[in-house]
Amino acid sequence: MAGPLDGVRVLDLSAVVVGPICTHVLCEQGAEVIKVEAPTGDLLRHLAGRGRSAGMNGKFLNFNRGKKSIAIDLKQPAGIEALRRVAATVDVFVTNIRPDAQQRLGVDADALRAAAPRLIHCSITGFGSGGPYAGRAAYDTVIQGASGVAGTFAASTGEPRYVPFLVADHTVGLVAAQLIGFALYRREKTGIGEAIEVPMFENMAAYIMQEHLGAASFRPPLGPPGDHRVLSPDGKPLPTKDGFVCISANTDAQAHAFFDAIGRPELKTDPRFAKVAQRVQHTKEYFHIRATSLGGRTTAEWLEIFDRMDVPASPYNTLSSLIDDPHLRAVGMVREEDHPTEGATIAIGAPNRFSGGNTPPRPPAPRLGADGAAILAQAGLSTDEIDALRHDGVLIEGMP
Amino acid sequence: MAGPLDGVRVLDLSAVVVGPICTHVLCEQGAEVIKVEAPTGDLLRHLAGRGRSAGMNGKFLNFNRGKKSIAIDLKQPAGIEALRRVAATVDVFVTNIRPDAQQRLGVDADALRAAAPRLIHCSITGFGSGGPYAGRAAYDTVIQGASGVAGTFAASTGEPRYVPFLVADHTVGLVAAQLIGFALYRREKTGIGEAIEVPMFENMAAYIMQEHLGAASFRPPLGPPGDHRVLSPDGKPLPTKDGFVCISANTDAQAHAFFDAIGRPELKTDPRFAKVAQRVQHTKEYFHIRATSLGGRTTAEWLEIFDRMDVPASPYNTLSSLIDDPHLRAVGMVREEDHPTEGATIAIGAPNRFSGGNTPPRPPAPRLGADGAAILAQAGLSTDEIDALRHDGVLIEGMP
Structure with a gap:
């Protein structure tokens, strides 16, 4: 049995959550995902609390199950060249680095698709290219504040605040995976790839407006925006x-x-x-x-x-009681697993089922650069070339 | 120019938000979506505040752009038969009615796929079929409470509460569209459809655990669950x-x-x-x-x-200032539009861009049953058959 994306190969130059949840989903459905990391690793390896060893905290593990890791120094031209050689061998390229940095590295859609016309290039940006905020950096809280997510709390309880999870990153990452699926479908018909632009701000603004434009959807407005049932301060367990x-x-x-x-x-x-x-x-x-x-x-x-x-x-489940929920245990969403280097852990299962075949549980998340040499060899680099990259500090294998 | 799902036909037997946002996304990317409604219409037509006419409030309009509406009384056998005839002509069937009700109507995956082996059947449920909560009804707040969403607020500010938008419905609907895309991709390779089960609880529990299992991902736990940065009560604009x-x-x-x-x-x-x-x-x-x-x-x-x-x-944008955001105006996410029956409105644009072609803006949301006769004719029903359904009150055209 294999999932619907069996055979699809994905190169993932992204960090923290918005890109990693996108490629997590692709991986869960059968794709092979190659995670490209900076020499010090994905920022999430350092930003999210304790693990048993450096860079292997629970949040990182839970967003990166099943992926392969290659750590490359993209400040060196040989690193960029190595990345481009891997990119020439994949079906999908996902990144959330800013468009100007993509161009500087030569991994923008035009550059990569010139060498690989079947490539699907997915660029997750903060703000779309056609408006005045284009090119600005964005992280989850910036988008929550700009898109009205924080505004829903002001409309409900009087004070703007952020949802206590990365709702902008997480939602837009799921959408990016959705759009990649649609592009894969089209590629089967046309034989050619394409570039997808996924702006976080526009996606979350559409989301909040669909929910809450309400009476203000009419011109002149029939009333203030906001679905008052959903905004009720009594919206609680x-x-x-x-x-x-x-x-x-x-x-x-x-x-x-x-x-x-x-x-x-x-x-x-x-x-x-x-x-x-x-x-x-x-x-x-x-x-x-x-x-x-x-x-x-x-x-x-x-x-x-x-x-x-x-x-x-x-x-009502707290964050603690959730782990012991009997339904989640029964359906395999929460199970015990030994990580090869991190010891006993909780593994989160895959929630959805396809009658045409599902991907078996993927292996746990990788240590920094664990698969670098193998990935480069698969992309056609010789042992000598790989050794040179290692020697020059371009290829990093393990947390510094 | 056409979107990636151009030519895909979708039959949507769902209501409120989880199904409608799924098919909204499919529609936005080029699919033809036929929305099946009860004789009194989608509950969202009545649940979400004021419009200029009955059943045409802003929230309904914003989740149902571009769809066609057919209203059928499924309590009458002739209504079920008409629905099944339309189902035999589509690529994708989406529903969020409970599995036992699907079987009673003969629109479960086995029944519909027996007549149409290329059909992709997507069933959005509250709780997955393999666990003790299977078959239970679920709405957004039930899932927010069960899955730990409300628990993130308790961990942040001490009191469980719901996110002031339909985060469970909205997220799982986006995921369902994603999974349909993956199944369409696989169908291009295999030639056959499949059944997809999308349980809301499992999806949202996975979401919250990925975000917040944290130190409790390890056995024994290295600490309590929760990413304390994201849970900070100071997580505010x-x-x-x-x-x-x-x-x-x-x-x-x-x-x-x-x-x-x-x-x-x-x-x-x-x-x-x-x-x-x-x-x-x-x-x-x-x-x-x-x-x-x-x-x-x-x-x-x-x-x-x-x-x-x-x-x-x-x-920081409030719900009101969002509508006037200069970037959203510049990229076409917020524009003025005349609804053919509801007058001047705000239209929310499509956030994402495909280099291989995008769907032009879809027409506004339909009135109840506006397309019923045309849809039945397209499915091969004769004028006499359609007249009989109309006469017997099986086919409803307009709000009662």
């Missing part, structure tokens, strides 16, 4: 006797079942709550009832009741 | 004299430039802040300095300074 429970009761059938469950059947005919349009008008009161009605029973009791009455509900 | 600015300063070069910019060059050699590993250890102090150092100048002044010194930075 609901407190029970011993914890929290998470519910959704949007349809009339679900809302009525909820009112029955909490022993308030009269609300089913209350003109504020009987129909979906009425509940949308009275979101504040409806959410207040939900937030203050569950204190008399435990989470387990409520889950049993909601399950029986067909109100969508689930337990 | 930084206050200036007249507003906020968003920055990122992760590399040594960026952090040193930031210290110079705020007139505190001595911090460049401070053992707490000189190197990335030291700043990670002293995140709290570092973030505190960032949050309290910018009050003396305006946002515009800081942006000019940060631009000059190569510190990634951007203005």
